[in-house]
Amino acid sequence: MRLTARGRSLDVAAVIALTAVAALATxxxxxxxxxxxxxxxxxxxxxxxxRGTPAEQARKIAFASETFCGSSSETARExxxxxxxTPAWTRYSARFxxxxxxxxAAAAAIYPIFHDRSxxxxxxxxxxxxxVALYAxxxxxxxxxxxxxxxxxxxxxxxxxVTMMLPLTDSWGVALETAALICAFVYLRDGxxxxxxxxxxxxxxxxxxxxxxxxxxxxxxxxxxxxxxxLAAVVGGALAAVVPSVLFGLHYRVLLAYTLDKSQIPPSTSxxxxxxxxxxxxxxxxxxxxxxxxxxxxPATALALAIGLAxxxxxxxxxxxxxxxxxxxxxxxxxxxxxxxQPGFRIAFVVLPAVAVGxxxxxxxxxxGLRRVVRRPARLADA
Numbered sequence: 001m002r003l004t005a006r007g008r009s010l011d012v013a014a015v016i017a018l019t020a021v022a023a024l025a026t027x028x029x030x031x032x033x034x035x036x037x038x039x040x041x042x043x044x045x046x047x048x049x050x051r052g053t054p055a056e057q058a059r060k061i062a063f064a065s066e067t068f069c070g071s072s073s074e075t076a077r078e079x080x081x082x083x084x085x086t087p088a089w090t091r092y093s094a095r096f097x098x099x100x101x102x103x104x105a106a107a108a109a110i111y112p113i114f115h116d117r118s119x120x121x122x123x124x125x126x127x128x129x130x131x132v133a134l135y136a137x138x139x140x141x142x143x144x145x146x147x148x149x150x151x152x153x154x155x156x157x158x159x160x161x162v163t164m165m166l167p168l169t170d171s172w173g174v175a176l177e178t179a180a181l182i183c184a185f186v187y188l189r190d191g192x193x194x195x196x197x198x199x200x201x202x203x204x205x206x207x208x209x210x211x212x213x214x215x216x217x218x219x220x221x222x223x224x225x226x227x228x229x230x231l232a233a234v235v236g237g238a239l240a241a242v243v244p245s246v247l248f249g250l251h252y253r254v255l256l257a258y259t260l261d262k263s264q265i266p267p268s269t270s271x272x273x274x275x276x277x278x279x280x281x282x283x284x285x286x287x288x289x290x291x292x293x294x295x296x297x298x299p300a301t302a303l304a305l306a307i308g309l310a311x312x313x314x315x316x317x318x319x320x321x322x323x324x325x326x327x328x329x330x331x332x333x334x335x336x337x338x339x340x341x342q343p344g345f346r347i348a349f350v351v352l353p354a355v356a357v358g359x360x361x362x363x364x365x366x367x368x369g370l371r372r373v374v375r376r377p378a379r380l381a382d383a
């Protein structure tokens with residue numbers, strides 16, 4: 001899609017508008033007390049560790065009374081669901097956060113300026129970056145207005161917006177997953193080696209932020225189809241996605257047992273134990289998606305996601321080739337969700353790029369239907 005100077009200016013204006021929407025939507029989080037969660041405390045510990053604090057001491061500081069147990073962290077105590085942050089538990093659990101280096105590293109870089117707000121600031125910037133990336137993804141196929149409206153609707157999904165206001169890595173997970181899909185789409189279309197390199201680098205970066213990387217790899221595998229010459233993207237992406245886990249010696253079997261035991265130290269990490277406890281946890285995950293919680297209302301969020309996914313299914317013509325890539329993310333997301341079943345909606349935001357594509361498709365289908373309705377009386381009058 002070649003743009004004129006005016007077209008580029010309009011896209012820049014749209015990006016500025018999205019940045020303003022994202023900033024206003026999270027205005028309350030840019031100042032004031034930080035709301036810490038269990039995950040956030042581990043990321044804070046990693047931030048302090050990267051600044052030179054010994055690991056054990058960093059965890060003690062991050063989980064100190066004024067953060068994890070303080071009045072500003074009531075959410076953290078509720079989210080812990082009975083987990084007691086003992087030294088043994090934090091020491092055991094820290095292994096599952098070691099590979100997520102990029103966001104704590106960015107927070108460590110700006111720590112002299114923002115101090116204990118650094119993680120939250122990085123996350124909020126990720127929310128803005130995710131909005132821009134979603135818009136760029138949609139512009140690969142859709143008109144400017146549809147892309148702008150669809151992106152705005154996606155980033156304002158209630159629980160997604162609230163989650164992005166916490167000191168977590170989710171926002172950058174969405175931003176980098178979307179960026180990876182952009183690189184993949186252009187590479188599959190044009191075959192540029194530069195885009196292949198950008199795709200692999202983005203997957204590596206994503207793997208050091210969240211566990212979304214396999215979602216993008218599965219999406220590319222689905223979109224590539226029978227294009228054998230494009231299998232380098234699939235194979236290379238799969239290898240890049242496991243780099244952090246290999247470097248830090250994290251075994252899926254251990255992570256699965258920890259997840260199934262509600263983030264406690266599991267009595268066993270055997271496959272037999274995990275298989276015995278898998279189904280109840282998977283059911284609990286599904287139930288949590290329709291159970292109201294304090295931050296956001298999952299039924300409303302589920303409805304917003306369902307509309308986007310329905311749009312993805314119904315708008316085959318409008319979404320074009322981008323639809324296949326988006327459908328691939330749904331398959332990848334389903335595999336990811338089932339691989340580590342856990343209550344809550346946070347992990348389900350890996351489907352946000354596909355939801356945004358569905359929104360844009362619905363908008364363009366509606367606009368096309370409206371144009372046909374308007375033109376019909378004009379044709380009848382001419383007759």
